[in-house]
Each structure stands twice: as structure tokens, then as C-alpha cells.
Amino acid sequence: xxxxxxxxxxxxxxxxxxxxxxxxxxxxxxxxxxxxxxxxxxxxxxxxxxxxxxxxxxxxxxxxxxxxxxxxxxxxxxxxxxxxxxxxxxxxxxxxxxxxxxxxxxxxxxxxxxxxxxxxxxxxxxxxxxxxxxxxxxxxxxxxxxxxxxxxxxxxxxxxxxxxxxxxxxxxxxxxxxxxxxxxxxxxxxxxxxxxxxxxxxxxxxxxxxxxxxxxxxxxxxxxxxxxxxxxxxxxxxxxxxxxxxxxxxxxx
Amino acid sequence: xxxxxxxxxxxxxxxxxxxxxxxxxxxxxxxxxxxxxxxxxxxxxxxxxxxxxxxxxxxxxxxxxxxxxxxxxxxxxxxxxxxxxxxxxxxxxxxxxxxxxxxxxxxxxxxxxxxxxxxxxxxxxxxxxxxxxxxxxxxxxxxxxxxxxxxxxxxxxxxxxxxxxxxxxxxxxxxxxxxxxxxxxxxxxxxxxxxxxxxxxxxxxxxxxxxxxxxxxxxxxxxxxxxxxxxxxxxxxxxxxxxxxxxxxxxxxxxxxxxxxxxxxxxxxxxxxxxxxxxxxxxxxxxxxxxxxxxxxxxxxxx
Numbered sequence: 001x002x003x004x005x006x007x008x009x010x011x012x013x014x015x016x017x018x019x020x021x022x023x024x025x026x027x028x029x030x031x032x033x034x035x036x037x038x039x040x041x042x043x044x045x046x047x048x049x050x051x052x053x054x055x056x057x058x059x060x061x062x063x064x065x066x067x068x069x070x071x072x073x074x075x076x077x078x079x080x081x082x083x084x085x086x087x088x089x090x091x092x093x094x095x096x097x098x099x100x101x102x103x104x105x106x107x108x109x110x111x112x113x114x115x116x117x118x119x120x121x122x123x124x125x126x127x128x129x130x131x132x133x134x135x136x137x138x139x140x141x142x143x144x145x146x147x148x149x150x151x152x153x154x155x156x157x158x159x160x161x162x163x164x165x166x167x168x169x170x171x172x173x174x175x176x177x178x179x180x181x182x183x184x185x186x187x188x189x190x191x192x193x194x195x196x197x198x199x200x201x202x203x204x205x206x207x208x209x210x211x212x213x214x215x216x217x218x219x220x221x222x223x224x225x226x227x228x229x230x231x232x233x234x235x236x237x238x239x240x241x242x243x244x245x246x247x248x249x250x251x252x253x
Numbered sequence: 254x255x256x257x258x259x260x261x262x263x264x265x266x267x268x269x270x271x272x273x274x275x276x277x278x279x280x281x282x283x284x285x286x287x288x289x290x291x292x293x294x295x296x297x298x299x300x301x302x303x304x305x306x307x308x309x310x311x312x313x314x315x316x317x318x319x320x321x322x323x324x325x326x327x328x329x330x331x332x333x334x335x336x337x338x339x340x341x342x343x344x345x346x347x348x349x350x351x352x353x354x355x356x357x358x359x360x361x362x363x364x365x366x367x368x369x370x371x372x373x374x375x376x377x378x379x380x381x382x383x384x385x386x387x388x389x390x391x392x393x394x395x396x397x398x399x400x401x402x403x404x405x406x407x408x409x410x411x412x413x414x415x416x417x418x419x420x421x422x423x424x425x426x427x428x429x430x431x432x433x434x435x436x437x438x439x440x441x442x443x444x445x446x447x448x449x450x451x452x453x454x455x456x457x458x459x460x461x462x463x464x465x466x467x468x469x470x471x472x473x474x475x476x477x478x479x480x481x482x483x484x485x486x487x488x489x490x491x492x493x494x495x496x497x498x499x500x501x502x503x504x505x506x507x508x509x510x511x512x513x514x515x516x517x518x519x520x521x522x523x524x525x526x527x528x529x530x531x532x533x534x535x536x537x538x539x540x541x542x543x544x545x546x547x548x549x550x551x552x553x554x555x556x
Contacts, residue, residue, distance in 0.1 A: 034548075041545070141545075221449060228271070
């Protein structure tokens, strides 16, 4: 098959080794971030029902985001933005909202971490917990959307716009590794988060019902199912009667 | 707390789909009645283009991608439907949401169905689809395989076959409530969740599973048919999602445990009170959340 004329083959973009290395490091940051966002989303659904267990994991997850993603990953992207601005100001105009979102995202994460640590467990079980869970979910959603737009618009645009000298200069800048890349270091700094991430099975969307309530639910479901079966038997019977009646009518002279 | 939309969908499914799967109806009638659910979905997801270029030799397949999108990631998706029926509009709608969330494009493979085309027809079609992606120049590290229900079992079977044939493996696999054991062990969640599952039923299970293997029940322990009998060594990261009330709950747990024992990174998310295939519901916050979790996984294994 001719790969040149194939529009479903991988998009052709200028990828020098330096560009590839720099962009891959940004994409790997997104990979680590996605893993932590998934955990935040799972934990926020448990915040009201099990605040004692969920809060420490959420606190470490937010700390990870603030320390690594907001202090190292975003400045790395901002340096890329600055290069794009110099090379292609028109492209940059579509991107500058992303730069602003870096700052806003950091402020939101700091605020959430602060409120989470200050709230008592009793308050986390009530309205405060519900409100925090909703805002944590909103933060996760916003961050995912931000990454999506970066990958779709900013990363592909940068790969097209920048030259080899830009990539070399970017690579010469400060390089700090994601602590998530080193499992031991990560577990030492974020023990509860690391333990959660390593769990083979994770429950999502709240805890199980209390036994009494679960028993009632099962009874109700069985009743609904019996009604369903009965309903279908009635429909079948009605269909048979209708068919028989039509047949007998058509046989009449 | 489960959303009212998902609760309503479970209730309606208990009154309709589960009843249908329990009744003695022909495959044609089953397909027709399951197809009626498709009225809930648009023919094409808004904002997406569906292209039919690059046909496969024995089955239909289509490309699905957001208009104007530019991305390397490809999701190779196998639809569900117990290997005998399917819901193409629902699969398209779900895949479109996944593509948007993961910044990816998708290849949807309508492998041949039983009883007209028993195993290995559908399995070979699915392998053809993966090989075609490689021939088209898509790098394996940019491919994530996914499947829902029977399609999840198909995806796992394909992974095992790719590994056995020495082909380059994809970056990962998403398995939504996969059917991984056609021998139907009558224990564990298959028994304990029989009453709770609002969608699936055992009653005609034996008959429908026999259709997939053309009546040759000895094939049911073939790992490409029942991946629960496979050896998972060397597979890429696996991501299982399953509802806590499904009769297929243990299919996911068991395969995830086997994969981890073989040194494979395998995660299993158990979503409390979710019905089989809830990811495909076009409403309900849990469906979109589950899709976002799958997209996170795609970003993780396919950076």
C-alpha cells in the first residue's frame, strides 16, 4: 500500500531527534498526569462516604500535581509556547488561553488542597464534602480538556512551526524528571497515592449499599423482573389471540 | 450514588433486554429486537466523519474520526453483541466519545457473526484488521485495542494470537465488561449476580455460546475463544472495566489477576451498581466518566 497517498497513515510532520525527545517528554508527563487524574476522580467519589481514607490520597495527588506538573511540566510547556510565539505569532494567538489556564489550574489546585486539609471529617461527610467532590471532579475534567487541546492544537502546531535550533535550545533548558518515572522515589514521596495506584482492583462510584438496603434492592429488582416476564407473557398471549382471530376471520366466506 | 438516568436504563433493560435474552426467539428476531434499541442513537455521531476506505477481505470496517482532527493514536475496536448480534450506532456513539476524550481516531471492525460464521471467522477478521493497520503504516505503539462485552473477549483473544504469531503488539487494551469464558462456570459472579444483573441472563447462554463455536464445544477452552484459559505473559498493559452487578464480573477479575501473575500491568475498575455495557449509554454521568477513565488509560500507555 502506498503510504504517501494514504490519509490514514500517521500524519507527516518534521520530527528531528531533538523535537521528538522534547515532545515525547511532554507527552509522558501527560501520561503520568492522566494516571493521577483517574485516581483523583475515583477518590472524589468516595470523599463523602469514606473521607478518612480518601482525603490523604487526594492530598498527595494534589501535592504531586502542584510540585511536578505545575512547577516543572507547565514551565516546560511555557518555554515551548514562547518559542512558538517568536516563530509563528498567528499560531500563538490560538494558544495563549492555554498559557493562562496553567496559572488558573495551579491556583485551583492550591485552593482545593488547602480546603481539603482544613475541613474536618464531619464536614467532609456533609455539604462541604459534596461541594469539594464536585469541584475536584470539575478540576479533573478541566485538566483533561486542557491536555486534549494541548495535544490537538499546541503540540502538533509546535512540531510544525519550530526549527532544529529551537528544539536544541529547549533541550538545553532545565530538565527535572517526573518522580512517577522512578517508582521507589515516587512511593517515598507519595506513599498513600503510590499504594492506591498499585492496587490491582479499584472501586469507582461510591461504596456498596448497606446490607439492609442491598437486600431491599434485590427484592425490588426481582419483583420488577417478574413483572417484566409477566408483561411479555401477556404480550405473547395477546399476539397469539390476535393472530388466531385474524386467521379465523379470513377463513370465513 | 447512581444517577437516575443509569438507574432508569437498568430498570428498562430488566424489563426488555434481559427478558428478550431469556426467551426462546430466533436469532433473526433477536437481532431485530436488539436493533430496535438503536433508535436511541444517531446514524453518525455529530462532528465525526465515518469513512469506509480500506475494506477488509471478509467483513465491514470503518474509520471514525473527529472532523479536522490530527492525531497518531488509533483505537481498534471490536463491538459486542454475544457474537450473534450488534448495535453499530451505539458502538459508533461510544467510540466517538472515547476518540474525543483520548484525542484519537478509531477503526471499528464488524467481524463476521455466528451462527452463519462460527469461530475462527470473526477472530481471523479481527486479526486481519490489526495487520491492515500495520500495513497502513500505523506504529504499534500508537494502537490501543478495545472491545465491549463479547468484543472485549475478542480483543483479548486477538492479543493472545498476535503474541503467539510473533507480531508486534499494540500499546495496550481496554476491555469493557469482557466475556472471557465461554465454558460458563456456574459459580462466582455468574451465580451470585444472576438475579442482580439487569442485562444478561444465563437462560439461553449455552445455546448462544454453542453458536459461536459452531456446536463444537471442545473449542470453548481454546484461549482465542475463552481468553480466561490463556497465558498472558508478554501482553501489553490491560485495563478492565466492569459493573459490580454483572454476571461477567469474575471474567474481568480473573483475567486481570492472571495477567498480573504473568507480569503484565493489568488494572480492573469495578464500578458499583453499573449495568453491563453502561459505557455505551448516551446519557448518565457514569457512562461519560467511564469513557474518560478509558481515555486516561489510552494517554498513559500511548503517550
